[in-house]
Amino acid sequence: MKKNSEHYEDLILQHPLFCLLNPTNAQQLIGYAQSESAEAGQIIAVEGEAIDCIYFIVSGSAEVSRAVHTLGKKQAMRISELRKGDIIGLSSEGFVSHTGLHTATVKALNPLQLLKISLYDFLSFLEQPQIKYPNLKKLSEEFLLIQFIRAHHLFSNFSHEKIQTMVKTAKNIKVSAETCLYKEGDIADACYYLFKGEVVLLNLKNSSSTVVKINQMFGDLEFMTDMKRKEAAFAKVDSELLVIEAELVKKFISIQHQSLFQKILLKISGNK
CATH class of the missing domain: 2.60.120.10 (Jelly Rolls)
Incomplete structure (x- = not known):
């Protein structure tokens, strides 16, 4: 993790959502992350399941699909592709979902290298006084609370x-x-x-x-x-x-x- 720290820092700072962060903030966020890999065809997120973490894509690409019903049959419709620098669960405006459930299924198209941050750790990062993302913080709290209460x-x-x-x-x-x-x-x-x-x-x-x-x-x-x-x-x-x-x-x-x-x-x- 340490030898890739600067690379991960650039990855975070170059994402539009995190343009307000400085290098020190980015390193703090990296401190909460775990390095993971996924094989081609592996499902990373499932539509309709609770969001319990976010993933930075370090390398590789992934397919985003959504279930549609046509002529009484359920089919997967491809809606986009995620690449290096994209985040599974977040867009340039914040959480992709406002309900706490994944709005689409994400599947690796080829071998992926990922940085995984649990929702709990992401909230811990957002709760620091110098981090100014009130909407992200509010939704993270709400998503975690829903999961806790439902359990x-x-x-x-x-x-x-x-x-x-x-x-x-x-x-x-x-x-x-x-x-x-x-x-x-x-x-x-x-x-x-x-x-x-x-x-x-x-x-x-x-x-x-x-x-x-x-x-x-x-x-x-x-x-x-x-x-x-x-x-x-x-x-x-x-x-x-x-x-x-x-x-x-x-x-x-x-x-x-x-x-x-x-x-x-x-x-x-x-x-x-």
């Missing part, structure tokens, strides 16, 4: 689209240090995702405490049940959180159940 057992049956709508609808709040988010015995009417800061969960009965770190969910143990809070939650420092309220989640569950009910009715009516 949680509470929301495992929700579609990507429903999770995305829920994330956009949920409340984003900022609280000062020592703010009480909920008390022991309160109704569990919301769960929380910690963006920034630190939260402490206090269980007075067991005389125990748990520290919640950034990018963790809490308040989900009793969430969507008739149980009351078994612990209290306090912001240890100034913090920023996403609040997912039970009423909001119930609306999506209701929609999902209605959709299933409608399918059953259609099936029954069709069999008559």
